[in-house]
Amino acid sequence: MPYSNFPAFLAGTVLEPWLSLGERAWFDSRNNGDYAKWRRALDAMPDLDPNSIDLSEAVRIGTSQDCSGIEQAQLKDALQTLMPWRKGPFSLFGIDIDTEWRSDWKWERLRSQISSLRGRTILDVGCGNGYHCFRMAGEGARLAIGIDAQLAYSMQFQAIKRYVPQTPVFVLANTFENALAMLADKPEAFDTVFSMGVLYHRRSPIDHLLQLQDCLRPGGELVLETLIVDGEQGYSLTPEGRYSRMPNVWFIPTCDTTLRWLERCGFVDCRVIDVSVTSIDEQRSTDWMRFQSFSDSLDPADKTLTVEGLPAPKRAVFVATKR
16 A cells, blocks of 8 residues: 555654554545545556656656556556546656646746755645655655645555555645644644645635744745736735636735745745746646646637636746745
């Protein structure tokens, strides 16, 4: 199972309280009607041993030479049962999972701008299927823990982890708040904390930043990626209803506003390391994610606007240090 070596990484650390709670706290499949289908798919995956693993320049595990045609077909069928695949891409034994997001593009924009991850204990809040956690391992992280409440993403993580069981990456199917409640009030357990694509979904962005800060050791680094809009310090767009077809977007600040929020929360050395306009090449429908995607959220007559008439998505990455 993907959590078999998890206790070894937690023992003797601030995260040790998670051990007494058992796997139910790390992975809870109750009340999900699709779990049995997903479990059958994972159980049907063939036992394969990759001759090559690349987590540094991609998430590429094995090649088609490491399996028979029948085994590759079995694997592809199982992986397709776990659709839709949103974060990636992944390559498993010659099967290329063309995900909705080119998450590798985001990673390339920030990897050289943040502190080295070698030897670090890392938390990734809202990690999805753990794609970036695998890339963190490729950068030499001692341990990368992702948290995401969507069980479907945890099942996708398990499919990847099956073939790299010793990789120090784990995705917990739980909420960030529940995970914090399992620890001390201020665990200060992580050298680096990532929060990418989460802040604008929070009713209280300041509380989210303070929670992230509580997870960092003194001197630890926060990597924050979020939607932003153009404007002056103090301005934040508050959509009246949906934004880019998303129903749960609360605040979209300017870069200067975000920097002020970080400073007010007590972070130091706050800076912007990347600003990029989301493109229909970076987020789109694929054979592995066949639903509506980014292009459907833009005004057909003016791609600088969303279908709601608001500024089209632009994202920024911020880095800040805990005092």
